[in-house]
Amino acid sequence: MKEKRKSFKLRIKQNVSLTILFGCLFGILSLCLSPMGTYSGHAANVTLSWNPNSEADLAGYKVYSGTSSGNYSGATYDAGKFTSIGISGLEAGKTYYFAAKAYNTTGLLSNYSNQVSYTVPTTTTTTTTTSTSTTSSTSTATAKTYYLTPYITEGKSYGTVSPSERVYVPAGSSYTFYIKPITGHYISGVWVDQVYVGKPTSYTFKNIQAKHYMVVKFK
Secondary structure, three states, X not given: OOOOOEEEEEEEOOOEEXXXXXXXXXXXXXXXXEEEEEEHHHEEEEEEEEOOOOOOOXXXXXXXXXXXXXXXXXXEEEEEOXXXXXXXXXXXXXXXXXXXXXXXXXXXXXXXXXXXXXXXXXXXXXXXXXXXXXXXXXXXXXXXXXXXXXXXXXXXXXXXXXXXXXXXEEOOOEEEEEEEEOOOOOEEEEEEOOEEEEXXXXXXXXXXXXXXXXEXXXX
């Protein structure tokens, strides 16, 4: 691949917009960050999303975090080819800084994007959300995390899974996905880690100690 720098734009929904030269590989990337719900122990959840790249050798995206500006020594979140990612368990009162990189099939990474930040409110505010999560202890972005990945493999236009993105959650926590068919259609089946679990309208992962996958089919 050619080494060339293109302008990338990283956005946060709190009306902050920055533009930088993001990297040598990829087209314009727009990354947004927003609260996605409440979390026990005054911790918070955020969702980051971006526009997809069109390069044939694009393999995925990584989001880097830290609690001081320009220092991403916290957790790294691999979104794969997903164009959004959820991060659960941010600690109240802390400011988190995020930047993204894209990577190709050979493992070559772009430069960092520009940085966005999010300060978790000291008093958790309930927001409209389609996801819930609980944990028995306060967690931070540097704690052990596992990801939960939902897929709709049949009838993608017949219903939704909320949240629809890969979500990183602290070890030992619980997390709920909601499954909703549109009018005139129905859930034909749900599988978790290749095990059929019926046709639930929600599914909760409990005491999470590993990564998990959920497959949903609509008809």
